[in-house]
Amino acid sequence: MSELFRTVVNFISIIAIPLMIAAFLGWGFSKKVKVYEVFVEGAKEGFNTAVRIIPYLVAMLFAIGVFRESGAMDVLVSILSPATSFIGLPAEALPMALLRPLSGSGSLGLMTELMKTHGPDSFIGILVSTMYGSSETTFYVLAVYFGSVQVKNTRHAVPVGLIADLFGMLGALMICRMLFNV
Amino acid sequence: MLNKIWLALVAIGLVVAVGKDVNDEVRNTYRNGIPFEVQWEPKTPAPLGNRWEGNIVVSASAFNQFYGIVSQTEEVRQPATITVVHSGNDLVSLPASDASPALWRQISKSAATKEKLSATIAAKNAERKTISIVLEPIRFVKLKAVTQAALDFANTAVQLALGLIGVMALWLGLIKIAEEAGLVYLLTRLLRPITARLFPDVPADHPAIGAIIMNTAANMLGLNNAATPMGLKAMEELNKLSTKAGTATNAMVTFLAINTGGLILIPATAIAVRAASGSTNPGIIIGTTIFGAFCATAAGVVASKLFQRLPNYKKDLLPETVEKREPRHE
Structure with a gap:
């Protein structure tokens, strides 16, 4: 069942982009859109958008880099681990939960490392790989998306993003404990 | 909120870095100035000219004892070059490599010459089988690392942003065609019952809705x-x-909540890493990940709807109160 689902979704993922390109162009052509001219018109914005993001992304990644390299994460883990072990989160997986919203590459590295140490099919291995997929890198998304429209006052976006992360991690922990914790 | 979190990340980082460096200094974590007795295993019986290549050998227990750690498990065999100095102490250079113990690899990053530790030979026995080396003083490991990270990550940010130019141009071009052809409008009509609830402030057939649907898909x-x-x-x-x-508008925050929730059908990256580390069933996390991401997205959307009513966030959307700024004369 899960195998079939995987095959189907993988197939859709592969054909999605060529299909979309064909549909957009075909539909446009049939509606007498001047496809080439319109494409170039739209594509012009690509450069400006990318460049607009730069200051926001530099600000965000620089702060995250300083935080990560200082070893502050270890301090945070040692403070929080008594509380989190109470809800059944193994101390080894706590850094994953904390790093996930901050850094995509960092949490990918951490997941790989934990999988090597504990084995991918151990409870910790399954839990951290579930956690990795259960949330996006909130601060990166925040910087890129708001940066592209020059929004500086993000209002409630940060608490909302962090609540989403928190529930993603709790959901991952809950379902993994139900299904795989022996 | 973002101002405070941003400041906190940097401030905590700096404070912890200084704290760790002071702690290292007080405890002399890196044993600055203390002679370390090691075995010398030369490749040639005598120095060639004034250079002598070989290995520095220390048992794991002696290494752990010297540094007061437990992490070294294998015998240390560190390639090294001795430079014979006629007047004064001989010098040793220890290039960091995969053969180096983890601790030395780590501190070599803050050495005077990067990726290379240097030491002086304080004492040697007659056959030079056992030598006593004093490594160069290692200080401010974390502060140096933090400085490097600040520069590196600023660079990474620019590369990431510039890397977007090509795909951005491609997709913005294609979307523009879809928009002109009315395809985006068709898509928005299809999912109107859902999107109208999620984004009540956005007109139902606004192009934003089409882009949101395509992004989520x-x-x-x-x-x-x-x-x-x-x-x-x-x-x-x-x-x-x-x-x-x-x-930020309410709709923007709700959209961001959906995005940071990261709804995904096949967590391809995690599956690939699991397969690479030898899992018997890499795809086993598909179901759990969908559940986790659903929890995140649902919580994010609910939170965005609740928080937007808080007076503190509501007032930011109101038009600027009439607060006429005097033109500055300089």
């Missing part, structure tokens, strides 16, 4: 290359509806 299929341009297109359209430049 691309994210679910794991098509990151296509998802980001569509997401940015959605933000641009939402921004057109904004009455106050530079301030």
Whole structure:
């Protein structure tokens, strides 16, 4: 069942982009859109958008880099681990939960490392790989998306993003404990 | 909020770095100035000229004892070059490599010459089988690392942003065609019952809704290359509806909540890493990940709807109170 689902979704993922390109162009052509001219018109914005993001992304990644390299994460883990072990989160997986919203590459590295140490099919291995997929890198998304429209006052976006992360991690922990914790 | 979190990340980072460095200094974690007795295993019986290549050998227990750690498990065999100095102490250079113990590899990053530790020979016995080396003083490991990270990550940010130019241009071009052909409008009509509830402030057939739908679909299929341009297109359209430049609207935050929740059908990256580390069933996490991401997205959307009513966030959307600024004379 899960195998079939995987095959189907993988197939859709592969054909999605060529299909979309064909549909957009075909539909446009049939509606007498001047496809080439319109494409170039739209594509012009690509450069400006990318460049607009730069200051926001530099600000965000620089702060995250300083935080990560200082070893502050270890301090945070040692403070929080008594509380989190109470809800059944193994101390080894706590850094994953904390790093996930901050850094995509960092949490990918951490997941790989934990999988090597504990084995991918151990409870910790399954839990951290579930956690990795259960949330996006909130601060990166925040910087890129708001940066592209020059929004500086993000209002409630940060608490909302962090609540989403928190529930993603709790959901991952809950379902993994139900299904795989022996 | 972001101001405070941003400041906190930097401030905590700096404070912890200074704290760790002071702690290292007080405890002399890196044994600055203390002679370390090691075995010398030369490759040639005598020095060639004034250079002598070989290995420095220390048992794991002696290494652990010297540094007061427990992490070294294998015998240390560190390639090294001795430079014979006629007047004074001989010098040793220890280039960091995979053969180096983890601790030395780590501190070599803050050595005077990067990736290379140097030491002086304080004492040697007659056959030079056992030598006593004093490594160069290692200080401010964390502060140096933090400085390097600040520069590196600033660079990474620019590379990431510039790397978007190509895909951005491609997808923005394609989306523009779809928009002109009325395809985006068709898509928005299809999912109107859902989107009208999620984004009540956005007119039901606004192009923003089309971009949001395409972005979410691309994210679910794991098509990151296509998802980001569509997401940015959605933000641009939402921004057109904004009455106050530079301030996030309710719709923007709800859209971001959906995005940071990271709804995905096949967590391809995690599966690939699991397969690479020898899992017998790499795909076993598909179900659990969908559940986790659903929890995140649902919680994010609910939180965005609740928080937007808080007076503190509501007032930011109101038009600027009449606060006439005097033109500055300089």
